[in-house]
Amino acid sequence: xxxxxxxxxxxxxxxxxxxxxxxxxxxxxxxxxxxxxxxxxxxxxxxxxxxxxxxxxxxxxxxxxxxxxxxxxxxxxxxxxxxxxxxxxxxxxxxxxxxxxxxxxxxxxxxxxxxxxxxxxxxxxxxxxxxxxxxxxxxxx
Amino acid sequence: xxxxxxxxxxxxxxxxxxxxxxxxxxxxxxxxxxxxxxxxxxxxxxxxxxxxxxxxxxxxxxxxxxxxxxxxxxxxxxxxxxxxxxxxxxxxxxxxxxxxxxxxxxxxxxxxxxxxxxxxxxxxxxxxxxxxxxxxxxxxxxxxxxxxxxxxxxxxxxxxxxxxxxxxxxxxxxxxxxxxxxxxxxxxxxxxxxxxxxxxxxxxxxxxxxxxxxxxxxxxxxxxxxxxxxxxxxxxxxxxxxxxxxxxxxxxxxxxxxxxxxxxxxxxxxxxxxxxxxxxxxxxxxxxxxxxxxxxxxxxxxxxxxxxxxxxxxxxxxxxxxxxxxxxxxxxx
Ligand SMILES: [Mg+2]
Numbered sequence: 001x002x003x004x005x006x007x008x009x010x011x012x013x014x015x016x017x018x019x020x021x022x023x024x025x026x027x028x029x030x031x032x033x034x035x036x037x038x039x040x041x042x043x044x045x046x047x048x049x050x051x052x053x054x055x056x057x058x059x060x061x062x063x064x065x066x067x068x069x070x071x072x073x074x075x076x077x078x079x080x081x082x083x084x085x086x087x088x089x090x091x092x093x094x095x096x097x098x099x100x101x102x103x104x105x106x107x108x109x110x111x112x113x114x115x116x117x118x119x120x121x122x123x124x125x126x127x128x129x130x131x132x133x134x135x136x137x138x139x140x141x
Numbered sequence: 142x143x144x145x146x147x148x149x150x151x152x153x154x155x156x157x158x159x160x161x162x163x164x165x166x167x168x169x170x171x172x173x174x175x176x177x178x179x180x181x182x183x184x185x186x187x188x189x190x191x192x193x194x195x196x197x198x199x200x201x202x203x204x205x206x207x208x209x210x211x212x213x214x215x216x217x218x219x220x221x222x223x224x225x226x227x228x229x230x231x232x233x234x235x236x237x238x239x240x241x242x243x244x245x246x247x248x249x250x251x252x253x254x255x256x257x258x259x260x261x262x263x264x265x266x267x268x269x270x271x272x273x274x275x276x277x278x279x280x281x282x283x284x285x286x287x288x289x290x291x292x293x294x295x296x297x298x299x300x301x302x303x304x305x306x307x308x309x310x311x312x313x314x315x316x317x318x319x320x321x322x323x324x325x326x327x328x329x330x331x332x333x334x335x336x337x338x339x340x341x342x343x344x345x346x347x348x349x350x351x352x353x354x355x356x357x358x359x360x361x362x363x364x365x366x367x368x369x370x371x372x373x374x375x376x377x378x379x380x381x382x383x384x385x386x387x388x389x390x391x392x393x394x395x396x397x398x399x400x401x402x403x404x405x406x407x408x409x410x411x412x413x414x415x416x417x418x419x420x421x422x423x424x425x426x427x428x429x430x431x432x433x434x435x436x437x438x439x440x441x442x443x444x445x446x447x448x449x450x451x452x453x454x455x456x457x458x459x460x461x462x463x464x465x466x467x468x469x470x471x472x473x474x
Binding site for chain 1: 170171172173174176177180181216218245246266267268269270271
């Protein structure tokens, strides 16, 4: 999948550089605040795992909807798909992706898709990082 | 799409231990939120019915035994949470449903619209489980309070119409019933019987054996009167030791037989009280109203009272019928 080929290769060479690792960790926190998500579900590890699995199996479809809506200039479609994504992402404390999805929901609502393609690209990148993070989380298959 | 039931696949509304106030309807198009809500609520021992669109939620909420508490997602394709709130509040009949509307935190202006549409409370996504629990608890509390209020109201209504000691109709209620049955009798011409019964020498029982024994006697007398009549006859406490029975659709012969049965049921078996076995007797006055009678309920009452008086005067432990007096009062003698 594009996720692994793009991002694994970009992150791997940085492994030995301590300073960069700090930066990567900071970025990772923005990608997924796992502790915050765990707090939200009352510390229930099992529940969090189940939610990650539901998310992983369901988000590609939402991304496809969003992509198609952006490409066809369908504002309402953008608003709806971005809204669904935003809800799930914010619940999982995927900070970065949440804010992009929220911005895209606003674009859809306002009917202004002029920067929707750029946002979509940014969201796809962020989702790929999130996918990696969730996939690596203990107990998530 | 079919509503997804709780994990055991049972219908929680109908399951044995369930009460309607602890079953929750969850309507959310998002699988993550459906899962969070269902897992948490079940962990807190609520039964959950989860659906993924507003149409299914609307269908379930219209059923008479629908959950009383519903968590509705605002944003759902088709019928959304806001519209669901409006539709539910426009229904005229039915039990109160507690509606918890779920909206996105960055659409906070929605909340006012949601509350105006009839939501009781709201929850913003991403909510944490403690907040969810608090909101659901306060909803449950309000529903329980409402339930208690309803039951208190029913209890008050019962108490207002029933005698505190014996549980049969009280004086006002039995008189209302008599009035209603006399009116019905005038409309449909069906025979109507009235029995007025008085425990003989009751004051002496109270004075000799005490009020607790007197109460036991009253309870047992009522029990025997009720057992001697049909389930749809009305028995009320007319005075201290005086009872009135309204017996619809019963001809004179059967009415007489009933009265005699009651008298015998008291006289032939002594009553067990804490003060020992007491031999009790009962006097009865009987009025039998046949088709074409024109008497109002006050004359009927008067006639029954007069018959009872005669039963007392003629030696007690007996039944007297009001025919002659009745006819005389009606000018038919
Ligand atoms: Mg939704």
